Amino acid sequence: MISERFRQSMGWLHTWLGIALSAVLFAVFWTGTLTVFDKEIDQWMKPELRIASADNVSLDSLVLQRVATFDTGPDSVIWIGPPRDRQSVIRLFYDDAAGESHEELIDPHNGKLIKPTDSDAGEFFFRFHFMLHLPDGIGYYVVGLAALGMMILIISGIFIHRKIFQEFFTFRPKKRARRAVLDFHNLTGVIALPFHFLIPFSGLLILATTYLPWSMGVPYQGDLKQLRTDQLGYEERKIEPAGVPGGAIAAIDRYRDRAEAIWRSEEGRASSSAEWIAIFNPKDANAYVMIERYFPDRRVAIGPDQLTFDLRSGDIIGRFAPQPVNYVNNWIEGLHWIQFDHWPLRWLYFLAGLSGCAMIGSGLLFWIEARLSKGRMDPASVRVVRAISIGSITGIIVATCAFLIANRLLPKVIGFTDVPRHEIEIGIFFGTWFMTFAHAALRRKKAWRDQSIFIAVGAGAAVLLNWLTTGMHPVAAIDGAIWPVAAMDALLLGGAAFAVLAARRLGRSGQGAVTDPARPREESDIAAGQAV
Amino acid sequence: MSEWLLLVAAAFLAFLGCASLALSLPRNWLAVVGEPLGATDMAITRRAGWLALFAALLPCAIRDGPGFAALAWPLLFALSAFLVAMSLSYRAVLLRPITGFYRRLARFLRACSPR
Numbered sequence: 048m049i050s051e052r053f054r055q056s057m058g059w060l061h062t063w064l065g066i067a068l069s070a071v072l073f074a075v076f077w078t079g080t081l082t083v084f085d086k087e088i089d090q091w092m093k094p095e096l097r098i099a100s101a102d103n104v105s106l107d108s109l110v111l112q113r114v115a116t117f118d119t120g121p122d123s124v125i126w127i128g129p130p131r132d133r134q135s136v137i138r139l140f141y142d143d144a145a146g147e148s149h150e151e152l153i154d155p156h157n158g159k160l161i162k163p164t165d166s167d168a169g170e171f172f173f174r175f176h177f178m179l180h181l182p183d184g185i186g187y188y189v190v191g192l193a194a195l196g197m198m199i200l201i202i203s204g205i206f207i208h209r210k211i212f213q214e215f216f217t218f219r220p221k222k223r224a225r226r227a228v229l230d231f232h233n234l235t236g237v238i239a240l241p242f243h244f245l246i247p248f249s250g251l252l253i254l255a256t257t258y259l260p261w262s263m264g265v266p267y268q269g270d271l272k273q274l275r276t277d278q279l280g281y282e283e284r285k286i287e288p289a290g291v292p293g294g295a296i297a298a299i300d301r302y303r304d305r306a307e308a309i310w311r312s313e314e315g316r317a318s319s320s321a322e323w324i325a326i327f328n329p330k331d332a333n334a335y336v337m338i339e340r341y342f343p344d345r346r347v348a349i350g351p352d353q354l355t356f357d358l359r360s361g362d363i364i365g366r367f368a369p370q371p372v373n374y375v376n377n378w379i380e381g382l383h384w385i386q387f388d389h390w391p392l393r394w395l396y397f398l399a400g401l402s403g404c405a406m407i408g409s410g411l412l413f414w415i416e417a418r419l420s421k422g423r424m425d426p427a428s429v430r431v432v433r434a435i436s437i438g439s440i441t442g443i444i445v446a447t448c449a450f451l452i453a454n455r456l457l458p459k460v461i462g463f464t465d466v467p468r469h470e471i472e473i474g475i476f477f478g479t480w481f482m483t484f485a486h487a488a489l490r491r492k493k494a495w496r497d498q499s500i501f502i503a504v505g506a507g508a509a510v511l512l513n514w515l516t517t518g519m520h521p522v523a524a525i526d527g528a529i530w531p532v533a534a535m536d537a538l539l540l541g542g543a544a545f546a547v548l549a550a551r552r553l554g555r556s557g558q559g560a561v562t563d564p565a566r567p568r569e570e571s572d573i574a575a576g577q578a579v
Numbered sequence: 580m581s582e583w584l585l586l587v588a589a590a591f592l593a594f595l596g597c598a599s600l601a602l603s604l605p606r607n608w609l610a611v612v613g614e615p616l617g618a619t620d621m622a623i624t625r626r627a628g629w630l631a632l633f634a635a636l637l638p639c640a641i642r643d644g645p646g647f648a649a650l651a652w653p654l655l656f657a658l659s660a661f662l663v664a665m666s667l668s669y670r671a672v673l674l675r676p677i678t679g680f681y682r683r684l685a686r687f688l689r690a691c692s693p694r
Contacts, residue, residue, distance in 0.1 A: 089656075129590055213604065215600070215601070215660070216597070216601040216604075216607065216663050216664040216667055217664065217667075218665065218667070218668045219668065220663045220668055220669070234660075234664055237654075238656070238657040238660040238661055238664075239654070239657035241653045241682060242657065294688060341606060345643075346646060347646040347647055347649075347650065348646060359593075373690060380582065382650055387647075389643065389647060389651075391586055391651070392647065392650060392651050392654070395654035395655065395657075395658060396654070398654075398657075399654055402657065402661070510614070573646065
């Protein structure tokens with residue numbers, strides 16, 4: 048039996064920790080949710096990547112001739128990423144003889160080089176959701192603390208909820224607005240509770256070596272290199288270069304096919320595609336090739352699984368697979384990375400991510416309105432707190448729309464400044480986001496409605512601009528089976544429609560927010576509300 | 580094809596489970612049926628709800644193995660719970676076929692039970 052005092056202390060913790068972390072958590076959850084479709088965002092923002100998928104691509108005929116022209120050193124490594132489920136192009140990475148890194152994208156249908164639009168696209172949201180675009184790795188620690196805080200919020204939320212089962216399916220939109228917001232907070236929090244707990248937990252686990260580098264090295268007496276070799280298969284080199292020039296590499300397909308066949312037979316699965324083919328010592332007589340998959344397509348648990356072949360004899364000279372003892376860890380990390388090939392699950396992740404955003408946003412909203420209704424805040428504080436809330440919730444969504452619009456409006460080659468195009472896009476994202484805070488401070492509670500309209504207009508404009516600049520409207524995307532673009536457009540249009548409904552609702556209420564200070568609180572308000 | 584059938588089966592069972600558990604609460608049953616929830620109806624609905632909910636795990640596991648099922652099942656549950664909550668809030672009558680089924684089942688069980 049939980050004592051009332053304990054419940055109240057949990058309520059206090061839940062309230063104040065939630066207030067302290069809501070803005071960061073919303074930003075992380077929002078960008079993390081977008082990252083579920085990062086490669087699809089890439090295709091939307093880099094139209095050159097909108098290529099129909101190709102099966103059974105021959106890397107021998109499409110890539111090897113090009114690879115032979117690379118100015119690599121004798122001990123270089125060339126990484127080749129064949130097309131996979133969510134990525135149509137072939138990727139090439141290598142360091143040249145001078146040590147400079149290069150990346151190339153190849154069309155899998157004709158082997159032609161692709162020059163994509165200079166945009167960070169989905170990669171920006173991915174990096175933001177664990178680094179916050181802050182310098183010197185500060186973001187890692189801010190997000191880490193926020194993730195830890197979210198786990199505490201979830202646990203304390205369970206303790207303060209008096210009637211979890213009785214109110215499990217409860218949402219009363221027709222009750223007074225503050226009650227409805229609290230219901231929505233409880234509903235979105237409770238239904239996906241395991242997800243809301245596992246996501247921050249798995250995020251912390253992925254970055255465990257960053258947060259606790261010393262503890263990870265203890266079993267290896269601080270030798271992190273050995274740790275990486277044993278646990279992650281990151282061995283420097285299986286064979287040193289002979290120093291004798293080797294001939295051109297004639298075939299790599301056969302090694303990829305052999306590795307995939309071995310994985311398929313061992314796992315009893317119909318498909319198991321290689322993620323990377325790494326050619327070591329490419330111009331040396333001791334050249335060898337490693338086939339790797341870090342993210343298996345039909346398994347949650349991450350790898351890497353590696354098979355290394357000697358190019359002269361064709362023999363397997365090395366093999367790495369995660370130890371069974373790592374399976375739980377790799378499964379938990381894999382559930383966060385979401386790189387597996389499982390479309391229904393990917394959509395469920397997206398919806399669960401949105402429910403996380405809704406939970407965080409409604410929690411913040413409830414706290415503010417509860418405080419306002421009691422007249423506990425002076426007008427200046429109200430303005431500041433409300434501006435921070437609006438900017439944190441609707442503001443980042445407006446900024447996301449601006450990011451997409453900027454991507455479509457900026458010319459592919461920018462002549463008027465030396466600032467790279469992708470940095471201008473990011474600057475527009477942050478500039479817009481900061482302006483939404485200022486707008487919220489100026490427009491006060493009307494800013495909720497205003498920014499809902501901005502979202503509706505921005506999302507609609509993004510779809511329209513995509514059509515105008517690429518000629519690909521949603522129907523054409525469906526017709527051409529370019530599903531990433533079709534889905535992005537559909538989500539933008541759906542988001543615009545939802546924002547219109549929200550704006551209309553806020554306009555009808557005449558409040559622009561959910562304040563209803565005249566009515567007393569209901570008996571059933573949970574302890575979180577009581578602790579406010 | 581069978582993959583999609585298994586997915587639909589899992590989604591259906593998860594929704595049925597959530598709807599049944601929601602309807603086993605007197606307030607929700609009253610909102611849908613317009614009559615108070617009897618003790619027999621409550622017992623049948625709640626047990627069937629738990630059964631359907633856990634049964635949804637089976638097609639998930641058959642389709643993709645335990646590694647994926649451990650993710651798909653709670654997320655299908657979350658989606659179903661949300662849809663049930665929205666149905667109860669905006670269109671409670673949508674759940675009436677489920678209550679009708681349980682009421683007939685309760686009548687059948689009463690008829691079969693020895694007096």
